Amino acid sequence: MPVIQTKTKLTEELKKLKHKLDLGLVPTMGALHNGHASLIKKAVEQNNNVVVSIFVNPTQFNNKEDLDKYPKTLDADIKLISEISNDIIVFTPEVSEIYQENIVPKTYDFDGLDKVMEGEFRDDHFNGVGTIVEELFKIVQPSKAYFGEKDFQQLRIIQKLTEIQHIPVEIIGCEIVREGHGLAMSSRNERLSKNTRQKAALIYETLKTAKNKFGTENALIIKDWVNDQFKNNKDFKLEYFDITDVETLTPIKNKIKSVKYRAFIAVYVENVRLIDNIALN
Numbered sequence: 001m002p003v004i005q006t007k008t009k010l011t012e013e014l015k016k017l018k019h020k021l022d023l024g025l026v027p028t029m030g031a032l033h034n035g036h037a038s039l040i041k042k043a044v045e046q047n048n049n050v051v052v053s054i055f056v057n058p059t060q061f062n063n064k065e066d067l068d069k070y071p072k073t074l075d076a077d078i079k080l081i082s083e084i085s086n087d088i089i090v091f092t093p094e095v096s097e098i099y100q101e102n103i104v105p106k107t108y109d110f111d112g113l114d115k116v117m118e119g120e121f122r123d124d125h126f127n128g129v130g131t132i133v134e135e136l137f138k139i140v141q142p143s144k145a146y147f148g149e150k151d152f153q154q155l156r157i158i159q160k161l162t163e164i165q166h167i168p169v170e171i172i173g174c175e176i177v178r179e180g181h182g183l184a185m186s187s188r189n190e191r192l193s194k195n196t197r198q199k200a201a202l203i204y205e206t207l208k209t210a211k212n213k214f215g216t217e218n219a220l221i222i223k224d225w226v227n228d229q230f231k232n233n234k235d236f237k238l239e240y241f242d243i244t245d246v247e248t249l250t251p252i253k254n255k256i257k258s259v260k261y262r263a264f265i266a267v268y269v270e271n272v273r274l275i276d277n278i279a280l281n
């Protein structure tokens with residue numbers, strides 16, 4: 001399986017492909033788990049050629065400790081990918097290959113999608129994500145690209161990025177893959193102790209109860225209930241819980257039947273920041 005570090009070598013490898021216009025891209029930051037595997041399998045099913053990128057992108061981290069502690073497991077990642085298919089091209093550039101000496105993000109106008117939730121609490125995060133994803137689209141020129149709904153706000157922003165930058169790629173959203181007890185799979189789960197990882201099931205339990213309540217109760221009452229759930233719990237620190245419409249990501253005002261809503265949550269557990277979300281209707 002080709003594992004490639006430079007843009008030049010990747011471009012050469014892509015030129016050799018027979019079906020150049022049928023190429024799926026799965027961008028990742030490595031430390032791969034079954035959530036990533038589901039994206040890669042979908043890409044393999046839907047495309048003749050697949051590129052998986054593994055790159056821990058410095059410009060999307062607003063917290064140096066989070067960047068420094070981001071898990072790196074390249075050998076295991078390559079094994080996981082090769083078990084899905086040996087024909088996948090793996091792209092693992094160094095930071096200097098992507099950014100040269102200037103490690104700063106571009107600035108985008110994402111029409112407000114980046115001003116709420118993750119964007120509010122992680123300064124410049126989505127400019128960093130946009131910068132690396134636009135660069136990957138430029139290098140790989142995929143016909144389809146795969147993103148998980150675990151990072152639903154990111155998925156909406158990538159859709160907006162392709163619109164504002166006129167990039168001809170189809171964005172495919174993939175369902176959230178969960179651990180047995182419901183916690184959304186995430187590379188950051190590896191930083192939790194076994195005991196706390198069990199307790200973190202509370203995050204998804206809370207989302208499921210919020211969904212049940214959404215049928216009969218108003219959003220502010222649900223928000224208060226979620227705040228109360230976490231208020232006296234020493235293991236968790238709630239950063240936000242929001243109910244928004246899925247198109248604009250603006251908080252719900254009055255419930256409208258034809259509009260789709262989602263609930264979003266970010267919680268610190270043992271100093272590890274986890275996010276999750278659920279469709280409400």
Ligand SMILES: Nc1ncnc2c1ncn2[C@@H]1O[C@H](COP(=O)(O)OP(=O)(O)OP(=O)(O)O)[C@@H](O)[C@H]1O
Binds near residue numbers: 027038147148151
């Ligand atoms: N549990 C999951 N289910 C579906 N998609 C996922 C899941 N976890 C990650 N993904 C998707 O995989 C892609 C790469 O994500 P990334 O490498 O950041 O992994 P991650 O597990 O989300 O890591 P972390 O949350 O710790 O940053 C993203 O599109 C992300 O949404």
Ligand SMILES: CC(C)(CO)[C@@H](O)C(=O)[O-]
Binds near residue numbers: 060154
């Ligand atoms: C899309 C992405 C690979 C860009 O660095 C990252 O934000 C991620 O893993 O979700």
Ligand code: BAL
Binds near residue numbers: 060061151154
């Ligand atoms: N999975 C989203 C990337 C990040 O947390 O930086």
